[in-house]
Amino acid sequence: MLKILNATVLTLNINGEDRKIIAEPSDILLHTLRKELGLTSVKPGCENGDCGACTVLVDGWPIKACLMLTVEAVGKKILTVEGLKDAPIQKAFVENWGFQCGYCTSGFLMVCHALSNIHPNANDYVIQEWLQSNLCRCTGYEEIENAIKSILNSEV
Structure with a gap:
């Protein structure tokens, strides 16, 4: 059943490409990205902003897509894992075992990618502050911290 x-x-800039979609005022970005655009790296988790599995970058800053209305994304640049295009953080996650089951990985990749761009000289405190926005139930975060540190150290 089609509900309109x-x-x-709306035109959204997703991963550097303008995409036209049909959205209602109450549609959230998480569902639009997954259902309308097929970008399944944006994971539904808690859907109330606690877990970070749906994290995307909006104009370079990490935002939880479950907390943003689709209409709020108009005129902004949205980046998902599909748009990272082999960014250094992806290789760092593989080399440092920064994932286990993988469900939260997309959100962590986006947070770490933004962190490396916004705070390229981040210290341990800043890294831990940024990583608090996402939850992983499989690991103790050490591998994720090692992955981001390997990127920060190589860029300094």
Whole structure:
């Protein structure tokens, strides 16, 4: 059943490409990215902003897609894991075993990618502060911290 009440055609800049979608005012970015655009790296977890599995970058800053309305994304640059295109943090996660089951990995990749761009000289305190925005139930975060540190150290 197609439900279009107050739907509007919107143009979103996703991973450097303008994409037209139809959205209602109440649609959240998480569902739009997954269902309308097929970007499944954006994971639904808690859907209330606690876990960070749905983290994307909005104009370079990590945002939880479950907390953002789709209409709020108009005019902004949205980046998902699909748009990272072999960014150094992806290789660092593999080399440092920064994942286990992988469900939270996309959100952590986005946070760490943003951290490396915004705070390229981040110390342990800043890294831990940034990583607090995401939850992983499989690991103790040491491998994730090692991955981001390997990127920061190589860029300094």
